[in-house]
Amino acid sequence: MAAPAFVVRRGQASDLLACTAIWQSTDGVSSPAPANPYFLFAHELETGTLVVAEGADGLIGFGASLPRLDRWFLADLFIDPHGQSTGVGRSLLESLVDIDRPGPSRATLASGDPRAVSLYTRFGMTPRCPVFYLTTRSADRFPVPGRTGVAVTEVDGEQFARLVSALGHRIDPVDVAYLAAHLDVTWLRIGNRSGEAVAAAAVRWGHPFVLSDPDAVTIAPLVLTQGASAADVAAGLLAWIEDQGRRPAGAGVRLFVPGPHPLLPVLLDAGFAIVDVDTLCASDAAHTGPVAPDPTRTCPATDIP
Ligand SMILES: CC(C)(COP(=O)(O)OP(=O)(O)OC[C@H]1O[C@@H](n2cnc3c(N)ncnc32)[C@H](O)[C@@H]1OP(=O)(O)O)[C@@H](O)C(=O)NCCC(=O)NCCS
Numbered sequence: 001m002a003a004p005a006f007v008v009r010r011g012q013a014s015d016l017l018a019c020t021a022i023w024q025s026t027d028g029v030s031s032p033a034p035a036n037p038y039f040l041f042a043h044e045l046e047t048g049t050l051v052v053a054e055g056a057d058g059l060i061g062f063g064a065s066l067p068r069l070d071r072w073f074l075a076d077l078f079i080d081p082h083g084q085s086t087g088v089g090r091s092l093l094e095s096l097v098d099i100d101r102p103g104p105s106r107a108t109l110a111s112g113d114p115r116a117v118s119l120y121t122r123f124g125m126t127p128r129c130p131v132f133y134l135t136t137r138s139a140d141r142f143p144v145p146g147r148t149g150v151a152v153t154e155v156d157g158e159q160f161a162r163l164v165s166a167l168g169h170r171i172d173p174v175d176v177a178y179l180a181a182h183l184d185v186t187w188l189r190i191g192n193r194s195g196e197a198v199a200a201a202a203v204r205w206g207h208p209f210v211l212s213d214p215d216a217v218t219i220a221p222l223v224l225t226q227g228a229s230a231a232d233v234a235a236g237l238l239a240w241i242e243d244q245g246r247r248p249a250g251a252g253v254r255l256f257v258p259g260p261h262p263l264l265p266v267l268l269d270a271g272f273a274i275v276d277v278d279t280l281c282a283s284d285a286a287h288t289g290p291v292a293p294d295p296t297r298t299c300p301a302t303d304i305p
Helices: 013-025 039-047 088-100 114-122 157-166 173-182 230-244 263-269
Strands: 007-010 049-055 058-068 071-079 105-110 126-136 151-155 185-191 197-205 217-224 253-258 273-282
Touching (some): 013 071, 071 114, 114 273, 230 263
Parallel strands (some): 071 105, 217 253
Antiparallel strands (some): 007 049, 049 058, 126 273
């Protein structure tokens, strides 16, 4: 097949509905044409870099990055199924790198598509570890045999960002503001019996663009201190979510858990299922920062660094 003629250019607001349709088309599940653009792509346009590949009949792909100080997060790279494997993804990635000139700390979450890992590895982001998408629809098997002594308290977005940073992860205020503007988010501090913070978590109540389960409660990011009891934090957090009574019947609870994270065996034991797996790719083993500075302590978000 001849490579399609295309040009790569910076995206604009009027491209975002087409980007949303392309993003949905790569999911392998047929979904209705989107009525509205995904607000994440507007955030990428406003606070990062979004480039599109345009062919004779319209857009065929797009890519986006979120540079945050010294950290560079490749946020999206999606090509229409009809235009894949013809060099479009590579061209978009080259364009993002050319525009952003990222420093040494660059990272992304690669899908299971071998072309993604293949490109990212050769753009300096080495595969480091799997990140499992976990979900459950079962409330009765949560590990909540009783209260565990952790205290879960609500904080505001600013306090959350400070807490996360004290725990060794970083979340930029523009990304906190983005989540708060578009999603129903509760920011949580989890303390131990002595009152010390042992974890921080952002709980998102539903998401219109999680097409498989828009009512699902997503916990992302979730950061633990070194040595915190993953079982206690999971039990406390899941009990807190159930206590809110806000999870519709049948809606799942979702987390993105790196392979080496101590929550993985805890949540699998509790009945969570693995529904997908990404690969955390990062420029340096010591620079996985844009996704998870320490994959034994951070369960990342997949949309923001
Ligand atoms: C992954 C994706 C973005 C890549 O874009 P693309 O336009 O199809 O890819 P390109 O043709 O530019 O490049 C693919 C590269 O992978 C290589 N490749 C293909 N199959 C491969 C395999 N099985 N093993 C290793 N390398 C492989 C190709 O040789 C090519 O490398 P080259 O440029 O050095 O020749 C695109 O296929 C896509 O949208 N996939 C579905 C959605 C998705 O998973 N996106 C990634 C989100 S992280």
